[in-house]
Amino acid sequence: MNDYELVIIGAGPTGLFATFLSGLRDIKSITLEALDYTGGQIPELYPEKTVYDVQGIPRINAMELRDKMYEQAKMFNNEIALNSKVTDIIQSSDGFIIEVNGEKKYTCRAVLICTGIGDFEPRxxxxxxxxxxxxxxxxxxxxxxxxxxxxxxxxxxxxxxxxxxxxxxxxxxxxxxxxxxxxxxxxxxxxxxxxxxxxxxxxxxxxxxxxxxxxxxxxxxxxxxxxxxxxxxxxxxxxxxxxGHIGKANVFKSVKLETNATGRNIMVSQGYETNIKGIYAVGDIATIEGEAIHPLIAVDGGDAYNAINYIKKFLTPNASIFGGHSSNLNI
Ligand SMILES: Cc1cc2nc3c(=O)[nH]c(=O)nc-3n(C[C@H](O)[C@H](O)[C@H](O)COP(=O)(O)OP(=O)(O)OC[C@H]3O[C@@H](n4cnc5c(N)ncnc54)[C@H](O)[C@@H]3O)c2cc1C
The missing domain is CATH 3.50.50.60 (FAD/NAD(P)-binding domain)
Structure with missing residues (x-):
C-alpha cells in the first residue's frame, strides 16, 4: 500500500492548483516544495507586480494572487510539505518511491511534476x-x-x-x-x-x-x-x-524522462503523461510533443485541470475523466 496516490512536485502556481484539483477529485496527494514558501516564480521574481490575465480577476497584486492560490490549494486539506526538494523518483513494483533531500521518504502510485523553471539557486x-x-x-x-x-x-x-x-x-x-x-x-x-x-x-x-x-x-x-x-x-x-536566482532544469537520476531538444522541458503526451507510465508533467516544465506551452498561470492552470483528470482515470479506471462542475459541490 502506497503512502499516497499522487505526489505533486513543486508548489508554484501550477502545483498549487493541482493540489486543489487533487482534493476536488478525491485523490490522496502530497505536494512537495523545495523552498520554504509556495508560489514559485511569483515570490521569487515578481512579488510587487500586478497580474491582469487570470480569468475573472481583472487585476491583482502577484503576492495576493499567490495567497489566494494557497488558500484554494488547502481547501480540501491536501498536504503541502515545504523544504522538501525531490532529489529522485525511483520506480517500484506498484508505483514510485520519492526521494526527498536525499532520503527515500514517500511511496505513491503516480507523480505529477510541476517544477516550472526548476528549483531556484541564488546567483x-x-x-x-x-x-x-x-x-x-x-x-x-x-x-x-x-x-x-x-x-x-x-x-x-x-x-x-x-x-x-x-x-x-x-x-x-x-x-x-x-x-x-x-x-x-x-x-x-x-x-x-x-x-x-x-x-x-x-x-x-x-x-x-x-x-x-x-x-x-x-x-x-x-x-x-x-x-x-x-x-x-x-x-x-x-x-x-x-x-537574482538561476533556474535549473531538473534531473531525477533513476528515471530517464524524455525532454525536448533544449533539455529544459519534459515531453508529455496530450494526456500530460511522460514517457514513463504514471509520471505526468504540467506547467512551465512541460512541453507537448516539443511545442512550447505558453508559460502563463491561466494556461498552466487549465492544463493542470486536464492532467489531474487524466491522473484520476489512471488511478481509478472506473472514474470518468470529467469530474463534474465545482458549482455542484456543497462546501
Ligand atoms: C517577471 C515575470 C512576470 C510574470 N507575469 C505573469 C503574468 O502577469 N501572468 C501570467 O499568467 N504569468 C506570468 N508569469 C509567468 C508565471 O509566473 C509562470 O507561468 C508560472 O509561475 C509557472 O508556474 P509553475 O508552477 O509551472 O512553475 P514555477 O512558478 O516555476 O514553480 C515551480 C516550483 O517548483 C519548485 N521545485 C522545482 N524543483 C523542485 C524539486 N526538485 N522538488 C520540489 N520542488 C521543486 C520550485 O521551487 C517552484 O516553487 C511571469 C513570470 C515572470 C518571470
Whole structure:
C-alpha cells in the first residue's frame, strides 16, 4: 500500500492548483516544495507586480494572487510539505518511491511534476570570500530579520529583491548600504522611492564587491568603483546578496524522462503523461510533443485541470475523466 496516490512536485502556481484539483477529485496527494514558501516564480521574481490575465480577476497584486492560490490549494486539506526538494523518483513494483533531500521518504502510485523553471539557486557574485563566509554574515535571503538589529548591513543588488530587503531591514538595522554595479535600479517605482527616502539607507551605485573578508564572521568588504576603477574597504556586520536566482532544469537520476531538444522541458503526451507510465508533467516544465506551452498561470492552470483528470482515470479506471462542475459541490 502506497503512502499516497499522487505526489505533486513543486508548489508554484501550477502545483498549487493541482493540489486543489487533487482534493476536488478525491485523490490522496502530497505536494512537495523545495523552498520554504509556495508560489514559485511569483515570490521569487515578481512579488510587487500586478497580474491582469487570470480569468475573472481583472487585476491583482502577484503576492495576493499567490495567497489566494494557497488558500484554494488547502481547501480540501491536501498536504503541502515545504523544504522538501525531490532529489529522485525511483520506480517500484506498484508505483514510485520519492526521494526527498536525499532520503527515500514517500511511496505513491503516480507523480505529477510541476517544477516550472526548476528549483531556484541564488546567483552568486563569484568573489573571494563569498563561499567561505556563507552563513557567517553572507546570505542570499533574509530569514530571521531580528538578527539584523542594530547592525550595519550591505545589501547587494539593484532590483526589487535588493530594495525590498533594504526597506524591510531598515526597521531593524542601524545602517544599510545598497551596493549596485550599474547606474540604474531595476526595482518597482514605489519600492525604490521608499528606499531612497529612508535616511538609514545609503545607495552606492556603479560599484561591485570584489572581496569579502573577516575572521570567523564577515567584517569587511572590498568595493570597486566601476567608473574610475578605484578600490576601497568598508566595514560591515552582515551582507545580503540579492542579485537574482538561476533556474535549473531538473534531473531525477533513476528515471530517464524524455525532454525536448533544449533539455529544459519534459515531453508529455496530450494526456500530460511522460514517457514513463504514471509520471505526468504540467506547467512551465512541460512541453507537448516539443511545442512550447505558453508559460502563463491561466494556461498552466487549465492544463493542470486536464492532467489531474487524466491522473484520476489512471488511478481509478472506473472514474470518468470529467469530474463534474465545482458549482455542484456543497462546501
Ligand atoms: C517577471 C515575470 C512576470 C510574470 N507575469 C505573469 C503574468 O502577469 N501572468 C501570467 O499568467 N504569468 C506570468 N508569469 C509567468 C508565471 O509566473 C509562470 O507561468 C508560472 O509561475 C509557472 O508556474 P509553475 O508552477 O509551472 O512553475 P514555477 O512558478 O516555476 O514553480 C515551480 C516550483 O517548483 C519548485 N521545485 C522545482 N524543483 C523542485 C524539486 N526538485 N522538488 C520540489 N520542488 C521543486 C520550485 O521551487 C517552484 O516553487 C511571469 C513570470 C515572470 C518571470
Amino acid at each position: 552568486k557574485i563569484g568573489c573571494p570570500g563569498e563561499n567561505e563566509f556563507y552563513h557567517k554574515g553572507v546570505d542570499y535571503t533574509v530569514k530571521d530579520i531580528k538578527r539584523f538589529s542594530d547592525k550595519t548591513v550591505a545589501v547587494i543588488g539593484g532590483g526589487d529583491a535588493a530594495l525590498d530587503y533594504a526597506n524591510e531591514l531598515a526597521d531593524y538595522a542601524k545602517k544599510i548600504y545598497v551596493i549596485h554595479h550599474s547606474e540604474k535600479f531595476k526595482a518597482a517605482e514605489k519600492t525604490l522611492k521608499n528606499a531612497l527616502s529612508n535616511n538609514k539607507i545609503q545607495v552606492i551605485m556603479n560599484t561591485s564587491v570584489t572581496k569579502i573578508s573577516g575572521d570567523n564572521y564577515i567584517k569587511n568588504i572590498t568595493l570597486k568603483n566601476e567608473i574610475d576603477k578605484t578600490e576601497k574597504n568598508m566595514d560591515i556586520d552582515e551582507m545580503v546578496i540579492a542579485i
